[in-house]
Amino acid sequence: MAITAAMVKELREMTGxxxxDCKKALNETNGDMEAAVEFLRKNGQAKAEKKAGRIAAEGLCKVIVKEDKTAAVVEVNSETDFVAKNEEFQNFVTAVAEQAINSEAKDMDAFLAENWNADASKTVKEALVEKIAVIGENLTIRRFEKVVAENGCVVSYTHGGGRIGVIVEADTDVVNDAIKEALTNVAMQVAALAPKYVSQADVSEEYKEHEKSILLEQAKNENPDKPEGIIEKMIIGRLNKELKEICLLEQAYVKAEDGKQSVGKYLEQVAKENGANLTVKKFVRFETGEGIEKKEEDFAAEVAKQMGM
Structure with missing residues (x-):
């Protein structure tokens, strides 16, 4: 039977x-609309698509490290924190992280199109759709990143049971327990203070100029009577203070006993003690729901609406 656009449209409106997916279902069922609806339901698409508009801002970040050389971090979102604590969801997130560490995909579209490692007969996207049908909430694989250390090692740190996942990559000619412990401490620093850059060398001149212009306006508003030369010195000081806060190696090391040692100085000390050339090359920090606008629900209003009050 020839499948028409009108038939596809009708099935889409019936199932969402x-x-x-509708076209495939109609082809599989030779145009039988009821059978096509059943086909979609069995495969999870109808249920999943209806939930796709819901905001998934909870969930977990998961980090996996392989042989100190390769690491991957993923963020998989759910609608509720209740589901994020569900064992089936947690197992799925682990499977997604295992997929990521073995993946060669460069973007999410390519990642979702890959064969699912746990069952090569389906894609990652199809595995996700099935899990949505089983769990009954909208789920999204939001992002992933894979890091491969060419000249050193990678370490990871997970905070808050998966709320934050961090990878730190270092170039080092010595990889021992002391070096890995130091880098894990740095990963904890990244989780706690969320730096934007490794060092000031990574900060673009455009970023500095942009921040400088903002600080200049602030200083002028606060000190309208001060000469321009004085204001210029003030904003240089403020910019340097801001850069110390956003650059990892210049942040105050949180575990330092005197509170004065920088992360960079801490790593220099560890490198010297272990006869190593040690440099932090990169870090990745994922925080669950970061940047997602969460919908605020008024439960009483929702009940009243449903009751026609």
Missing amino acids: AGMM
Whole structure:
């Protein structure tokens, strides 16, 4: 039977499933609309698509490290914190992280199109759709990043049971327990203070100029009577203070006993004690729900609406 656009449109309106999923369902069932609806339900698409509009801002970050050389971090979101604590969801997030550490994908589209490691008969996206149908909430694989250390090692740190996941990559000619412990301490620093850059060398001149212009306006508003030369010195000081806060190696090391040692100085000390050339090359920090606008629910209003009050 020839499948028409009108038939696909009708099935889409009935189920909320995607256009291509509807077309496939109709082809599989030879145009039988009821059988096509059942096909979509069995495969999870109808249920998943209806939930796709819901905001998934909870969930977990998961980090996996392989042989101190390769690491991957993923963020998988759910609608509620309750599901994020569910064992089935947690196992799925682990499987997604294992997929990521073995993946060669460069973006999310390529990642979702890969064969699912746990069952090569389906794609990552199809595995996700199935899990949505089982769990009954909108789930999203939001992001992933894979880090491979060419000249050193990688370490990881997970905070808050998966709320934050961190990878730190270092170039080092010595990889021992002391070096890995120091880098893990640095990963904890990244989790706690969320730096934006490794060092000032990574900060673009455009960023500095942009921040300088903001600080200049602030200083002028606060000190309208001060000469321009004095204001210029003030904003240089403020900019340097801000850069110390956002650059990892210049941050005050949180575990330092005197509170004065920088992260950079701490690593220099560890490197000297272990006869190593040690440099932090990169870090990755994922925080669950970061940047997602969460919908604030008024439960009483929602109940009243449903009751027609």
